[in-house]
Amino acid sequence: MRIHTSLLAIxxxxxTAFAQQPTSPKHQDTExxxxxxxxxxxxxxxxxxxxxxxxxxxxxxxxxWVSTKDKSPAAWTxxxxxxxxxxxxxxxxxxxxxxxxxxxxxxEWRIPENITGTDQARGNSGVFLASTGTGDxxxxxxxLDSYNxxxxxxxxxxxxxxxxxxxANPNRKPGEWQTYNVIWTAPxxxxxxxxxxxxxxxxxxxxxLVQNHFELKGETLYIGxxxxxxxxxxxxxxQAHGDKSEPISFRNIWVRELK
Numbered sequence: 358m359r360i361h362t363s364l365l366a367i368x369x370x371x372x373t374a375f376a377q378q379p380t381s382p383k384h385q386d387t388e389x390x391x392x393x394x395x396x397x398x399x400x401x402x403x404x405x406x407x408x409x410x411x412x413x414x415x416x417x418x419x420x421x422w423v424s425t426k427d428k429s430p431a432a433w434t435x436x437x438x439x440x441x442x443x444x445x446x447x448x449x450x451x452x453x454x455x456x457x458x459x460x461x462x463x464x465e466w467r468i469p470e471n472i473t474g475t476d477q478a479r480g481n482s483g484v485f486l487a488s489t490g491t492g493d494x495x496x497x498x499x500x501l502d503s504y505n506x507x508x509x510x511x512x513x514x515x516x517x518x519x520x521x522x523x524x525a526n527p528n529r530k531p532g533e534w535q536t537y538n539v540i541w542t543a544p545x546x547x548x549x550x551x552x553x554x555x556x557x558x559x560x561x562x563x564x565x566l567v568q569n570h571f572e573l574k575g576e577t578l579y580i581g582x583x584x585x586x587x588x589x590x591x592x593x594x595x596q597a598h599g600d601k602s603e604p605i606s607f608r609n610i611w612v613r614e615l616k
Contacts, residue, residue, distance in 0.1 A: 404609060453594075465536050
């Protein structure tokens, strides 16, 4: 009887041991079929807008833009497929009619070949990745001639102005077109206005990575330390800096909204 009981116990332990042995992994275990990514038809070139892009400037008009100051029609110059900062008094900054949160942005800009001046007075402008008020309120990606122009490094082209020094200087000469490709992750806020998650920017400048998921410390400030102010969605803004340097031009501006 004791032998029989012992044999039963051994058999039970053996069965348990076999039952606990892991099954052989299969390639199907790590294959996922849903959700299926949406089809996006790419542009004819990497610079051309893909099928899901919102075209903000196609070279024809400023229908997608308004004056930042009073939301009146944007008063910059459109000619030969190019958008140029207006020298007219009071024309000021312009921003998109639409507001955005997280997105992919493509924008091309050009400093005049005959640019004069030095330091920050050499083709100064900016792409505000989120415009949170009138004037220069928001988060600025600097536009400037930095081909052969010494200035503070957190204010040169490709910088997150006064915050993020670019990882490289891939500027082309004045008179040549420059390209920014940007991934913007907007900040999020708690109900009381405190920061839940900060803003991040990844920037490719003429195909070269110059901001690698850079964490912003807050909005752009010319004087003082940056800080956050609560907002939800915001326009994209182009800056009319107001200095005496020749006006900057832009073309081929499109955006893809991201979740």
